[in-house]
Structures are given as structure tokens and as C-alpha cells.
Amino acid sequence: MTIRIFVTGGTFDKEYDELNGELFFKDTHLPEMLKLGRCKLNADIRTLMMIDSSSMTDSDREIISENVERAKEDKILITHGTDTMAETAKVLGKKIKDKTVVLTGAIIPYTFGSSDGLFNLGAALAFVQTLPSGIYISMNGKCFSWDNVRKNKQTGKFEEIE
Amino acid sequence: MTIRIFVTGGTFDKEYDELNGELFFKDTHLPEMLKLGRCKLNADIRTLMMIDSSSMTDSDREIISENVERAKEDKILITHGTDTMAETAKVLGKKIKDKTVVLTGAIIPYTFGSSDGLFNLGAALAFVQTLPSGIYISMNGKCFSWDNVRKNKQTGKFEEIE
Amino acid sequence: MTIRIFVTGGTFDKEYDELNGELFFKDTHLPEMLKLGRCKLNADIRTLMMIDSSSMTDSDREIISENVERAKEDKILITHGTDTMAETAKVLGKKIKDKTVVLTGAIIPYTFGSSDGLFNLGAALAFVQTLPSGIYISMNGKCFSWDNVRKNKQTGKFEEIE
Amino acid sequence: MTIRIFVTGGTFDKEYDELNGELFFKDTHLPEMLKLGRCKLNADIRTLMMIDSSSMTDSDREIISENVERAKEDKILITHGTDTMAETAKVLGKKIKDKTVVLTGAIIPYTFGSSDGLFNLGAALAFVQTLPSGIYISMNGKCFSWDNVRKNKQTGKFEEIE
Numbered sequence: 078m079t080i081r082i083f084v085t086g087g088t089f090d091k092e093y094d095e096l097n098g099e100l101f102f103k104d105t106h107l108p109e110m111l112k113l114g115r116c117k118l119n120a121d122i123r124t125l126m127m128i129d130s131s132s133m134t135d136s137d138r139e140i141i142s143e144n145v146e147r148a149k150e151d152k153i154l155i156t157h158g159t160d161t162m163a164e165t166a167k168v169l170g171k172k173i174k175d176k177t178v179v180l181t182g183a184i185i186p187y188t189f190g191s192s193d194g195l196f197n198l199g200a201a202l203a204f205v206q207t208l209p210s211g212i213y214i215s216m217n218g219k220c221f222s223w224d225n226v227r228k229n230k231q232t233g234k235f236e237e238i239e
Numbered sequence: 240m241t242i243r244i245f246v247t248g249g250t251f252d253k254e255y256d257e258l259n260g261e262l263f264f265k266d267t268h269l270p271e272m273l274k275l276g277r278c279k280l281n282a283d284i285r286t287l288m289m290i291d292s293s294s295m296t297d298s299d300r301e302i303i304s305e306n307v308e309r310a311k312e313d314k315i316l317i318t319h320g321t322d323t324m325a326e327t328a329k330v331l332g333k334k335i336k337d338k339t340v341v342l343t344g345a346i347i348p349y350t351f352g353s354s355d356g357l358f359n360l361g362a363a364l365a366f367v368q369t370l371p372s373g374i375y376i377s378m379n380g381k382c383f384s385w386d387n388v389r390k391n392k393q394t395g396k397f398e399e400i401e
Numbered sequence: 402m403t404i405r406i407f408v409t410g411g412t413f414d415k416e417y418d419e420l421n422g423e424l425f426f427k428d429t430h431l432p433e434m435l436k437l438g439r440c441k442l443n444a445d446i447r448t449l450m451m452i453d454s455s456s457m458t459d460s461d462r463e464i465i466s467e468n469v470e471r472a473k474e475d476k477i478l479i480t481h482g483t484d485t486m487a488e489t490a491k492v493l494g495k496k497i498k499d500k501t502v503v504l505t506g507a508i509i510p511y512t513f514g515s516s517d518g519l520f521n522l523g524a525a526l527a528f529v530q531t532l533p534s535g536i537y538i539s540m541n542g543k544c545f546s547w548d549n550v551r552k553n554k555q556t557g558k559f560e561e562i563e
Numbered sequence: 564m565t566i567r568i569f570v571t572g573g574t575f576d577k578e579y580d581e582l583n584g585e586l587f588f589k590d591t592h593l594p595e596m597l598k599l600g601r602c603k604l605n606a607d608i609r610t611l612m613m614i615d616s617s618s619m620t621d622s623d624r625e626i627i628s629e630n631v632e633r634a635k636e637d638k639i640l641i642t643h644g645t646d647t648m649a650e651t652a653k654v655l656g657k658k659i660k661d662k663t664v665v666l667t668g669a670i671i672p673y674t675f676g677s678s679d680g681l682f683n684l685g686a687a688l689a690f691v692q693t694l695p696s697g698i699y700i701s702m703n704g705k706c707f708s709w710d711n712v713r714k715n716k717q718t719g720k721f722e723e724i725e
Contacts, residue, residue, distance in 0.1 A: 114358030196276030199361030218278035438682030440704035519599030522684030
């Protein structure tokens with residue numbers, strides 16, 4: 078079994094620019110994070126884009142959706158910014174029926190000392206192995222179905238809609 | 240749903256003694272780790288013991304087994320040293336049939352910069368929510384059934400027996 | 402001997418806002434950093450402002466200068482953003498003659514895993530104890546006199562002007 | 564100006580062995596630490612030994628002393644375990660008169676999250692640049708002369724003898 082990991086950017090992979098003091102994207106930290114977790118799963122990582130999810134467009138979501146459809150693996154993990162993670166899940170939920178797709182991200186960049194990223198990555202990899210076909214969001218140790226999840230903008234936490 | 244977490248010690252919770260330069264146990268870091276992971280699950284933590292798994296006796300395993308049996312929750316996570324994790328899983332596997340129990344641990348103490356603990360904790364919490372009744376070990380991103388797992392002493396990794 | 406520490410903000414004390422993904426100031430991390438360094442010096446910390454040095458005005462520098470003049474201690478450390486650290490040093494250098502004042506900062510926020518802050522703090526505290534009266538910048542392990550230092554905008558490093 | 568750094572081991576450079584759970588020495592972390600501190604000093608690192616200072620013998624101290632004497636640099640930093648750092652300082656203090664030698668170390672290994680090592684390294688590099696010829700110990704932000712320092716075994720802190 079191989080797990081396909083698609084990287085789209087988000088807080089997960091933000092870095093601090095020493096010269097101008099701003100946050101930016103360079104390369105994904107996924108391989109380093111899998112190594113830190115001593116992960117022994119077969120995981121195949123491909124970077125689709127490196128963007129903030131707040132600037133993700135319909136055509137970006139189209140790219141993600143096409144890659145999920147074309148992937149030969151049926152267990153797929155997507156790293157994604159949290160702001161519009163629920164939107165992308167909806168786009169995928171309406172199209173993809175025969176694969177287990179788990180979206181996850183982080184509230185704090187991995188390169189910072191206090192990131193939740195490693196915890197979320199561990200949980201997402203476990204959910205993708207065990208859940209039936211469907212589109213899910215894994216955040217805060219929980220798993221949400223694509224058609225019943227939103228990010229609470231006040232608390233920053235994911236929750237069921239009803 | 241509440242997840243019961245039993246703490247038994249192991250590398251997870253080892254600390255460095257500044258005065259004598261040796262590793263020792265003080266309090267569990269589980270609450271701090273759940274906070275770092277922004278975990279929003281209902282988790283109830285109880286420390287059963289704080290020992291190296293290499294010094295765990297039959298009567299220690301009896302204590303763990305009794306606590307698992309008596310717990311009113313049917314989803315149980317146990318933090319455990321890796322050296323004899325597979326042995327404890329076997330003891331539980333022969334007795335406990337109606338609960339989902341996941342044992343996990345770490346190769347590097349949580350208080351060290353490069354610990355795999357947070358990754359393992361995230362994965363174990365996801366597995367315990369999704370797997371059917373049974374006793375499992377969650378390490379290296381994988382999940383093993385109690386009756387087909389061992390720690391490879393040469394590599395330090397968990398693997399299936401056959 | 403007591404060392405007076407004035408906090409003015411800068412990258413040293415930047416934090417990551419979980420809700421909006423931006424960097425911001427809350428409280429200074431100086432007490433935590435001194436504790437981490439097991440520092441046993443008598444150090445008295447006062448926060449004068451919490452700002453980016455790029456937005457520091459003449460009147461902010463006036464506030465710093467007055468506080469340095471009025472301080473009863475003659476060994477003073479100032480934490481400061483790096484962008485205009487050399488400018489503030491010049492303002493102080495023209496006014497303060499009878500105290501040892503060392504400005505320091507960080508290229509990476511302390512709350513990030515890879516900060517230079519703890520190294521710089523250690524060096525600055527050593528320089529302030531040993532150097533004669535004067536205004537200095539301590540960065541990159543080096544010490545510069547206020548009248549012969551600039552930040553190289555290309556490399557982000559401090560260097561002598563000639 | 565070049566600063567000579569002699570590495571002798573000590574807590575500074577201890578690592579955690581994933582396979583047997585014990586602390587051990589591999590390579591020195593000094594180059595990595597200087598990089599993290601964005602140190603721009605010319606520093607030349609040589610590893611003399613990699614041992615606990617509690618197991619350091621008279622002949623080990625002889626090796627250190629000879630290397631200090633033969634070094635062409637007159638500013639020398641020595642990383643050393645804290646247990647017998649004061650003893651080595653005494654051996655050097657009686658022999659070396661024309662160089663500035665600063666011994667430093669750490670209470671917590673650098674590879675652990677909460678190490679004082681980077682703070683101590685910054686301070687020691689500053690002291691070695693500014694202090695007159697003599698043998699010193701730099702710990703806890705302070706600097707001690709070789710003939711008036713001891714490690715308090717109860718508190719783990721360095722202090723003046725009288």
C-alpha cells in the first residue's frame with residue numbers, strides 16, 4: 078500500500094524570511110516531518126502548489142481535484158491551509174467517490190517550536206489508512222466528513238456544522 | 240465519546256536530570272502534548288505507573304489489564320515503553336475482546352527537540368477512534384495487531400512477525 | 402551588580418498569531434530566555450515599548466535615551482529590532498558617555514525553533530559586563546562600536562562601516 | 564583575529580541513543596550551534612576528546628593543557644563537562660599565563676529542546692574576546708576566575724568560593 082501525499086502549502090510549510098521578517102513558502106517540510114515521526118509507511122509526496130489557502134482559486138481547486146482523480150493510489154492525504162480547507166473538501170466531496178482523501182494542515186508553522194503540524198500529520202495518516210472511501214478533514218485530533226465541517230473563525234478550531 | 244488514556248511511562252515521558260545527567264521520570268507530558276496538538280477530543284488521562292518498559296513485571300501488566308477491563312470507556316490509549324510494548328499487547332490481547340486499545344510510545348523523549356512522540360500520539364488517537372475492537376500497537380505511522388507484531392531490536396522499528 | 406535590561410520589541414519578541422497567521426507582539430520572552438540560559442545575574446527587566454524597529458520614531462528613541470540616562474545602573478542591555486538598531490545606537494552614542502550600553506536582537510523570533518536569540522542574549526550579557534563605557538551593538542557573536550556599524554541589508558548581517 | 568575552540572565533550576554534546584535509550588557522544592554540535600547563532604567570528608574548532616568530565620583523567624587534562632600551550636591563537640574557548648570544569652581550569656591556571664582561555668559547557672544537552680548551551684556559547688565567545696589573559700569559567704551568564712570558582716553539587720550552579 079502506498080499513500081499519496083499532495084502538498085498545497087498552507088501554514089504547515091510557512092517559513093520565516095530572515096531578511097524581511099515576513100512569512101513565505103520555500104520547500105515543503107513533509108519529508109522532514111515523516112522522518113521525524115520515524116514514519117515507515119510508503120508515502121509518495123508531490124507538491125501541487127505552495128500557497129496560502131486564502132488565496133486559493135477555483136482553478137487551483139480544479140488542479141487538486143484532477144490530481145486526486147488521476148492518482149492511482151486510493152488513499153490520499155492533502156496538506157492545505159486551514160482558512161479554506163472546508164471549501165476544498167466540498168469541491169472534492171462532490172466529485173470523488175471511490176477514494177479515501179484526508180485533508181490536514183496546521184495552525185502554527187512546522188518550523189516554529191510549538192507547531193501542531195506533527196500531531197496532525199500523524200492523525201491524518203492514521204485516518205487515511207482506516208476510513209472508508211470519502212473526503213475528510215482531520216484537525217485537532219478529530220475527523221470530519223466534508224459535508225459537515227467548518228472552521229470557526231473566532232476560535233480557529235474546526236467543528237461540525239450541526 | 241471520551242477516550243481513556245493510561246500512562247505507564249516509557250521514553251515518552253523521560254526527562255533529563257540537570258544535576259546528575261541521567262534520564263528519569265517526573266510527571267507525564269501527555270496533557271502538554273494534547274495542548275500542543277490543539278487536540279479537542281474528550282480525553283481522560285490517568286497515570287498507572289511511570290516506569291521503563293524493560294523493568295515492567297507481570298504484576299505491572301496485571302495492573303494495566305485490570306484498569307483496561309474496569310474502564311467504562313471502550314476506546315483506550317496506553318502510552319508505553321517500546322522495549323516490551325509487544326509483550327503487554329499480548330497480555331491484553333488474550334483477555335480484552337470488547338474494547339479498542341491502542342498502545343503507543345516514542346523512540347525519543349518528548350522533552351528532546353527531535354521526538355517522534357507528537358506524531359505517534361496523533362496517529363494513535365486516530366486509530367483508536369476508527370479501528371474495531373481489538374488490541375493494537377501504533378508506531379512509525381503504522382498499526383499492528385497484537386498477535387502479529389514485534390520490535391526489531393536491531394533497527395528499533397516495529398514490524399509484522401510474518 | 403545589577404544589569405538593567407530595556408525591552409523595545411523587535412524580532413526577538415515576535416509571536417505567531419494562530420487566528421490570522423500574522424506576526425505580532427504580546428509579552429517579552431526575556432524572563433523565559435534568562436531562565437532557559439540558567440542565568441544567575443541580577444537582571445532587572447523593563448519593557449519600554451513593543452514595536453518593530455522599522456516603525457521606531459525619533460520620539461521613541463528619545464524615550465529610550467531618557468530611560469538610559471535616568472537608570473541608576475551603569476550596565477544596560479537593550480533588545481531592539483535589527484533594522485534600525487544602528488540608528489538608535491547613534492542617538493545614544495552622542496548623548497550617553499558614562500554607561501556601558503549594549504544593543505542586541507535576533508534575526509529569527511525566539512518562539513521559532515531556530516532562533517539566534519539565545520546566543521545573542523548570552524553574548525550581549527557578557528559584553529555589557531566587560532566592556533568600558535560606551536554604546537555597542539552585539540550581533541553575530543561580534544561587538545561593534547556605535548560609530549562604526551551598519552546592518553548590511555543584502556546579507557542581514559552587521560558589519561563595520563570601514 | 565581567530566578564536567580557537569577545543570571540544571572535550573561534556574553534556575554540551577551528548578545525544579540520545581534511539582536503540583538503547585542511553586546518552587552517548589557522537590560528533591560535536593559546535594559547528595551547528597555557531598551556525599544557529601549566525602556567528603560571524605573566525606572560529607577554528609578542534610575536537611580533543613569526547614568524554615564526560617567525571618571520567619576525565621590527569622593525562623586528559625595534560626592533553627588539553629598542551630594543546631592550549633601549542634595553539635598559535637591567544638583566545639581559546641574550551642567546551643567541557645561541568646562536573647570537573649573547575650579542576651581543569653585550575654590545571655590550566657597554574658600553567659598558562661599569556662592567553663585568554665574560557666571554559667564553558669551546558670547543564671542540558673544541546674540536542675534537547677531546553678538546553679542552556681546556546682546561551683553559554685554566546686556568553687563564552689564574548690568573554691574570550693574582551694577579557695585579559697587568564698583562565699576563566701563562563702556559566703550562568705557569569706564569568707569566574709580559575710582560582711575562585713566551584714560547582715555547587717546541590718544546585719548545579721557555579722559560584723565563587725568566597
